[in-house]
Amino acid sequence: MTTDDAYVIAIDGPSGSGKGSLALAVARELGFHLLDSGAIYRLLALKAIEQQLDLDDEDQVVALLDDFDIRFEAGEELSIPILDGRNVAAELRREKTGDAASVVARHPAVRARLLELQRGFFRPPGLVADGRDMGTTVFPDARFKFFLYASPEVRAQRRYKQLINMELSANIADLQAEIEERDARDRNRSASPLKPAEDALIVDSSLMDLAQVTELVLSHIRETERYD
Numbered sequence: 001m002t003t004d005d006a007y008v009i010a011i012d013g014p015s016g017s018g019k020g021s022l023a024l025a026v027a028r029e030l031g032f033h034l035l036d037s038g039a040i041y042r043l044l045a046l047k048a049i050e051q052q053l054d055l056d057d058e059d060q061v062v063a064l065l066d067d068f069d070i071r072f073e074a075g076e077e078l079s080i081p082i083l084d085g086r087n088v089a090a091e092l093r094r095e096k097t098g099d100a101a102s103v104v105a106r107h108p109a110v111r112a113r114l115l116e117l118q119r120g121f122f123r124p125p126g127l128v129a130d131g132r133d134m135g136t137t138v139f140p141d142a143r144f145k146f147f148l149y150a151s152p153e154v155r156a157q158r159r160y161k162q163l164i165n166m167e168l169s170a171n172i173a174d175l176q177a178e179i180e181e182r183d184a185r186d187r188n189r190s191a192s193p194l195k196p197a198e199d200a201l202i203v204d205s206s207l208m209d210l211a212q213v214t215e216l217v218l219s220h221i222r223e224t225e226r227y228d
C-alpha cells in the first residue's frame with residue numbers, strides 16, 4: 001500500500017459507546033495505526049489536575065501545551081500512555097480524569113492547539129481515529145466515518161461491568177448520571193460539539209456486542225472498497 005492509498009477511518013460517539021474497543025478491533029484487523037484522541041484530552045486534564053490549575057481557566061490550561069511531553073508505548077493489549085516520562089494508564093482511566101478531560105476539552109484554544117498533534121498520527125497504511133470530532137473537525141476528509149451510539153442505560157451498565165472487573169466500586173445510577181452530564185457537556189459546547197458528521201454512518205450498538213459492531217463496520221469498509 002502506498003502513501004496515496006492510506007486513509008483515515010473516523011469513529012466518533014459519546015463516552016461509553018464502545019468506540020474505543022471498536023477502533024482497536026478495526027485497527028488490528030486492518031493493520032492500521034490508532035489514535036485515541038480522548039486519551040490526549042485526558043493526559044492534558046491529568047497534567048492540569050496535578051498542577052492544581054483551575055480547569056475552567058482557558059489560558060492556564062492552554063499554557064500547559066507549551067511543554068506537553070506525551071507518548072504512547074506499545075503495550076501487551078493496549079498502548080501505554082506516558083506523561084512526562086511516567087506511565088499514567090491507571091490515572092487516565094479514572095472517572096475523575098474523564099470528567100476533567102471534558103472540561104478542558106471545552107476550550108476552543110486547547111482544541112485548536114491539539115489539531116496538528118492529532119493529525120500527526122496519520123501514517124501509512126492508515127489510521128483509525130476515535131473521539132468526538134474526528135469526522136467533523138480533525139479529519140473532515142476521512143474516507144470512512146462512523147458515529148457509534150448506545151443508550152445511556154446500556155453505557156452505564158457496560159461501564160459498571162468494566163469497573164467491577166477492575167475491582168473498583170461502582171453504582172449504576174451514579175454512572176448513568178455522570179454519563180448524561182458528560183454527554184450534555186460534550187454536545188452543548190460551542191467548539192467542535194459532539195455530533196455526527198453529515199456523511200457519517202450512524203451505528204446503534206445498544207443491542208449489539210463488540211464482535212457484531214466490528215463485523216458491521218468492517219463489512220461496510222470492505223463492500224465500499226470493492227465497488228470504489
Ligand code: C5P
Nearest residue numbers: 015037038039041101102105131132133
Ligand atoms: O473518549 P474519552 O472518554 O476518553 O474522552 C474524554 C473526554 O475528552 C470526553 O468526554 C470529551 O469531552 C473529550 N474529548 C473531546 N474530543 C475528542 C475526544 C475526547 O472533546 N476528540
